[in-house]
Amino acid sequence: MKAFEYAAPRTEAEILQVMSAEPGATEVLAGGTDLVGLMKKMLVTPDRVVNIMDVPTLKTIDELPDGSISIGAAVTLDLILDHPYLDVYPAVKQAIRGINSMQLQCQGTLGGEICQRPRCWFYRNGLGLLGTQADQGANQYHAILGNAGPAKFVNSSRIAPALIALDAQVRVIGPGEEDEAWLPVSEFFRTPRHDGQREHVLQPQQVVTHVILPPIAGRTCATYEVRDSEGPDYPLAAASVALRFDGFGIIHEAKVVMGQVAPTPWNSQEAARLLIGHAVDSQRAEQAGLAAVRMASPLSENQYKVQLAKVAVKRAVLLAAGQDPGGF
C-alpha cells in the first residue's frame, strides 16, 4: 500500500472539505471490503483516504414524508437486510442475501456496493480496465452486452439492478460545499471510453450520500442471480425485475434490469415491452428473457452467459409474479 493521509470527517460538510479535485487523489472509504484490497495491490493509490463511516447522517435508514425510503451510503448491508422498511423491496434483500457472507454484509455498505470497482481480472491483475486483452483472452466472465467499445468488463454491483428496477435515486454532494444533486441510479453508471473516466459519473469531489427508494406503491419485485456456488462469488448473470399488475393479473408497468452482463447495469426495455399487457406465465417470462438478450454480442468465451442472462430474466419475472422460478 502506498502511504496516504487519513481523514475521518463527521459531517457532510467536512467530507467535502477534505476531498481533492484531482482525479484519483482522494478515495472514499466506507466498509473497505473492496478499496483496501485494491490499495494493497497498488491498483488504487490515493494520497488521502476519507473515511465516511463516522458521518452520522450517512448511517441511517429513514422513511421520508412521501413514503420513500432513504438509506445512507454508509449503512452496512446487514442492516438493510434486517430492516423492516425494506421488506417491501424483496429485490433489494435478495440481492444482498446473495452476497452470502456475513462478514461482507456486516462490513460492506450500500454506497460501497454500488461504487465498487469491476471484478474484471485483467484490471485486478494490473493490466488496466480498458483495452483489448479481453477481446480474445480469458473473457468468460466479461460483458455480453454494451461491449463494443474498449470496456469489456461487467459492472459488479449486485444491488444496482434492483435499485434501477425500483426507480431509485442517489443523492450526491459536492463538488462545492453547497452542491447536491439527485439522479436516478440508472444515470449513475456509465461505460468508460478512456482511462480518465470512471464507471460512474461522479467527479473527484463528489460523494454518494444516500440512496432513495420510492414507495413500492403496489409493485412487486425480485432479483434472481445465477450463482455457481454458495460462496460470496459474483453471479454469472443476474436480473432484477419490478412489475405492476392491474387487478386482473395483467402487467401494466415493468422494469427489467440485468446485472453482470455489461459495463453498466443493463436496463432492457425490450424485455419490459414484452411483459406489458400480459399475464405472467413461464412462456411469457421466457420470451422476456429472450428479448433481453436479443442484442447480445458475446465475446470468444462467454456465449454461455447469453443463456444465463436469459434465464435470470425469466426467473426474476416469475419470482416477481410470485411463481416458481423452476430452478435452483
Next chain:
Amino acid sequence: MPEEYSWPSREASAVIGKVHDRLDGVVKSTGAAKYTYDVNLKNQLIAVAYGSPYAHCKIKSLDVSGAEKTPGVVHVEVLPQGKKDTEIEWEGELLAVVAAESEAAAREGVSKIKITVEELDVFADESNLTAAEVAGRTGKGGGKAETVNEPGDDDDEDEFVEKELQRLFDESKYVLEGEYGIDAITHCCLEPHGATVQWKDGKLEAYLSTQNVSGTDEGFARDLELTADDVHVQCEYIGGGFGSKFAPDYWGIAAARISKATGRPVKLMLQRDQELKLGGSRPSGYIKVRLGADENGVVQVWDSLQWGSSGFRGGGVSHSVIPYVLVPPNYRRVSTTIKSNTANARAWRAPNHPQACAMSQTALDDLAAKMGADSYDVFLANLVNATNGKAEVYRAEMEVGAKLIDWKAKWHPHGKGPSRGAIVDGLGMGLHTWGGTANTSSCLLKIYPDGGVESFCGTQDLGTGTRTVCAQVLAETLGLEVGQVKVNIGSSRYPNSGASGGSTTVGAVCESHRRAGQDAVAKVFDLAARELGVDASVLEAVGGQIRDSANHQKRISWRKACSLIGLKPLEVTSNYRRGDESPLTDSGVGGVQMAHVEVDKETGVIKIKKFVAVQDQGLVINPKTCKSQIYGAVIMGIAAALYEQRVTDPQSGKFVNAELSDYKLARLGDVGEIVVELYEPDSERIRGVIGNGEPPAISPKAAIANAVANALGVRVPTIPMTPKRVLDALAKA
C-alpha cells in the same frame, strides 16, 4: 526387547481404534497455535517478493532503486533469476525481494521495481494439443502397449499392436469413444509458503512452513553453505501443504541471505497470488479414449492418447496409471507432454491418480450409458480387471456404498430421470487405490522415574492429527491415558522422521512410536518383574498398572514401576526404515465413492445432494481424525470437480484468477451431505496401519462427473464442470 512388534487385538485395545479428541484442538481453535506466519521475532523485517509480470521473457534490466528509496525499506535482494539475460518461463517467478519495517512498506517498495524485458512467445493453452503442436511445445511423454496375443518374431511390434487392437475392437460388442480432461489446479495452501528466519553467529534458526521438518535443515544448509547441524528448522503447525511444502524453496533461502546481510530476523511469506502461482499446482490432463467391451460390459481393449502439462518442462499425468485401476488385458496408452508457460507442478495429493481416475472411469461410465446399463453393474463387472488384487474389497465397499446412497432406488438410466422444473438428478461412482506405506521414522521416548512420559520425533502435523495418533499409540502401549503422554514434534533437532507426503505419516509415527513404546515397556517390565518376582514375559501394561496377565493381583502401579528406573530417565530410540517388512503397517488401500447430484439444466449449475465415501485403511487408530481426513479429501474433490481451475490467459500467459475471490473453492454450503464409512473388517484390521490422507481425494471427480452425466444424459467432458461447460455440452448434444 519384545520378540515381535504387534498391535493388540480389537478386544484388547483400550485406546487404539477409539475416538479421541485432537490433542491440539483447543490451541488451534483459539488462535494460540503458532504457525510459521505467526512467529514474530524481535526486530524482524517483513519481506515481500517481486514476481515477473511476464510469462515468457528475457530480462533486459531490473531496476530496484525505487524500492531501495521507499521509506521503511531496509534491504532489496535481487535473486539470481532476476539478473540480466535470464529467461523467465512463467508469470510470477520471483526476481527480487524487498525487506522492510512493515508489510505495507515492503509492498510499496515492490511496486517501485521497474523491469524491461524482451518478450518471448507465450503458450499456455494446455488443453489444445493441436495448438501446442503448431507452437512447437509438445514432447514425447512415453507410453506402453500390452496385448494378450504376442507378436511373432518377425512382426514389427507397433504394426502388430495396431492390427491386434483393431481386431479386438472389431470383436467387441460395444465400442466407445470419448474425450475427457481435467484442468490444472493449485495447492492453494491457506498459509502460504514461507519462513521466518534468523541468521546469528553462523547458525540459522528457521521457522518454516513445511511438511518435511527433518529434511529441510539439509536443504537450507546446502544452499547456504552451512552444515545441517547449524540449521534448526521448526514447524509446530503448518497451514496446509498437500504435497507442495517439502523444501525451503528459493524464497526461504533468500530470506536467510537477507537475515545474514541485515543482521535482523526476516519473515518472508508468499503473497496470496504468489502462493497460487508458485506454491504448487497439479498437472492438467486430457485424453482421447477408445475402448471395446464384451456383452457384459467388461472392457477387453483400451486405446488412448493423452496430453497435458506440468509447466515449462513438459510433464503431465503419468501414463502408467491409465486406464485407472481397472486395466483390461489389452491396451495401448500413449502420452504427449506440453511445455506451457506456467509454473512447475508439485506433488498434489496422490499424484497422477485423481486425473487418471477422472480421465478413465468417466469412459467406463459412458460405456454403461451406451449399453443402457446400470453404471454400478458395469463397474462391478469390470472388477475382474482390477490390477491391485482388491476386487473383493471393492465389491464389498460398493455394496456398503450402494446401501448408504440408496443406489438401487435412486438410479435411473442416463438422462432418463424425472425432472423438477429445470432440475434433474443423477448418481455416479468411482473407485481408487493408493499405497500409503509408512515412511521412515524414529522416535525418542523418555520415561521419567516419576512416571512421566515424553516422546520426540521430527515429524509434523498437516492436520492429520499426528500428535494425537502418537499419543494414542504410546498410551495404548504403556497402559496409560492419552493425557499422560507428552508428544513433541516439529523440530529438526528431534529424531528424523520422513516427510509427510504420499499418505505416509500416520504409518510412520505408528511404527516409530509403537516400537519405542514396546522397547521401553519391555525394560520397565524387566524392572517390575524383579519387584513382583515373576517372569517379565507374563507382564502387561494396562490401566496405569504393570500386572501379571494371568494373575491380576500381582501388580504394581506404573509410577511405582518407573521409580525403579533410577535417577535418570529411561531413554529409548526406535526406528523404522521405509520399505522394511513390518507387522505394524502395510501398503495398498482401496475405496469406493458415490455421488448424488442435482443439475439445473437451464443454468448448468450443479449441486451435491449426497456423497458417500467407503474407505479401507487397514487398522484405524482414531476413527474421529481418520474420518476427518476422508471428509476433507472428499470436499477437496468436490471443489476440484465443480469449481477449481487455474485460468491462464492464453494471450499473456497470466494466471488471472490467482486470488481467492476468483480461484473458486467449495464453501460450506456447497458440499451437501457427506457420509463416510470406515471399512475395517478383521481382514483389513490385521494388515496394520495404512495412510489414508490422499486416496479419498482421488475418486470424487469421477464420481461427480458420472453423476452429472447420469442426470443429463450428456457427458460434461472436462473438469471442473462449470456452468459454461455444462451448457456447452448440452448445446452440443
Next chain:
Amino acid sequence: MTDSKQKSAPKSGFSRRAFLRGSGAVAAATALQTQAAVAVDDQGPNVVRGETSLTLNVNGQDVNVSCEPRTTLLDVLRYHLDLTGAKPVSLDGSSGASTVLIDGKPVMASTTLAMTAVGKEIKTVESLGGEQPDEVVKAFVEHDAQQCGFCTPGFVVAVRAFLDKNPDATEAEVRAGLNGNICRCGTYANIVEAALAVVKGG
C-alpha cells in the same frame, strides 16, 4: 455528472436539511483519538499523516499502538499485539480467515484500517479461549472441526457471530449462513456438526 448544481430534487420535495439533520437517533461519532505527529486543521476534520499513536480497545483492554493510516487492523493485531489468531490468507478478505468482531459484528481485519476501529470494541478469537473456552471452541474440538487449523480461528469467530444472531439455527440455516470463510482442508462437514451442537446445547 458534469453539471453539478442539480436538477431535479426527488418528488418528495425533500430537502438537504433533512439529511443534515439526520434522524436524530444516531449517537455522535467518536472523534479519532490521536496524538502527536497529527496535523489537525482547526477549521475542519482531522487529517492524519504518518506514524500516529492511537488507542484501540481489544478484548476488553485499551491498548496504545503506533501505526500509519495504511496499517490494517490485522497488522496491528498480529505485529503490534502478537494476537496471531486472525490470519492473513487473502489480500481482499475473501477467505474470512481474518474475521474478528467489531462492536459484536463479524468483519475482516485484513480489509479494515486500524484507524477506523478507534473507539470500537474489538474482539479476537483469543477472547474465546482462556481457562473456560467458549462453547463454540469446545464444539470445534469435540466435533473435530479442524485439520491444519489455519482457517479455524476465523471460522470459530464466524460461527460465534452467526449463532449470536441465530441461536436457534437449523441445519439448513447453518449451511446457508457460514459461507464467508474458506477451509482448504475440507472441515465443513464437522463445522456444521459443531455449530448444530452449540445450538442444541444452548
